[in-house]
Amino acid sequence: MPDRLPHLLDPWHEVRKGLAAREVEHREHTRRPAEVRVLEQVEKDALAGDVLVDEVETITNPRDYATLLHLMENQQVVEAKYGRHNIVPLSTSVFAAGNDLSRLDPALISRFGGPKCVVHFKEYTPKEFLEVTVNVLVKREGVVPEFARKVAEAMLSIQTLDVRAAVHVARLAEDEDGLAVVVDTIRRRRQ
Numbered sequence: 001m002p003d004r005l006p007h008l009l010d011p012w013h014e015v016r017k018g019l020a021a022r023e024v025e026h027r028e029h030t031r032r033p034a035e036v037r038v039l040e041q042v043e044k045d046a047l048a049g050d051v052l053v054d055e056v057e058t059i060t061n062p063r064d065y066a067t068l069l070h071l072m073e074n075q076q077v078v079e080a081k082y083g084r085h086n087i088v089p090l091s092t093s094v095f096a097a098g099n100d101l102s103r104l105d106p107a108l109i110s111r112f113g114g115p116k117c118v119v120h121f122k123e124y125t126p127k128e129f130l131e132v133t134v135n136v137l138v139k140r141e142g143v144v145p146e147f148a149r150k151v152a153e154a155m156l157s158i159q160t161l162d163v164r165a166a167v168h169v170a171r172l173a174e175d176e177d178g179l180a181v182v183v184d185t186i187r188r189r190r191q
Contacts, residue, residue: 056096057103065105068094072111124161133166143170150176154183158190 051071059065076089094112098104101118109115124132130152137148151170155162169186173179
């Protein structure tokens, strides 16, 4: 029983155990799941005072979710090393961003202060969408400005104000002929 006690008190134990198993998986695959990268950063940031979790709805492992809930509820981390444990009180603020509130556990939402603490951003205006999309395509994707503008305008023509969708279309299209094919395919699928 004493051998088990430290890891039972350590909310990070299961995360570390899961991360170790996922590290082996990482060696077999070229890309690690987003939740592994998020949780590695959560532990580091918690000790620094703030935790920012992007795409919080993608955390699907119940143990990882429980660890985050424990941190938010108790404001402490229990470190277990060499058969001993150390309770570290933290005044950690947790901030999260996500795209789909319906996929979040109500217990997590309540730790943020409930639905009143959820901020919804308004959709881009068409002018803002053009500006943001061109900027993202040119600066992040390396697309020529003229083609980036055509992609943004094509997305507006199919009533889409989703910058990520525009990035996917630009990647698929590669040129103006490809853009016409991709946009026509999207239109046909929507009918």
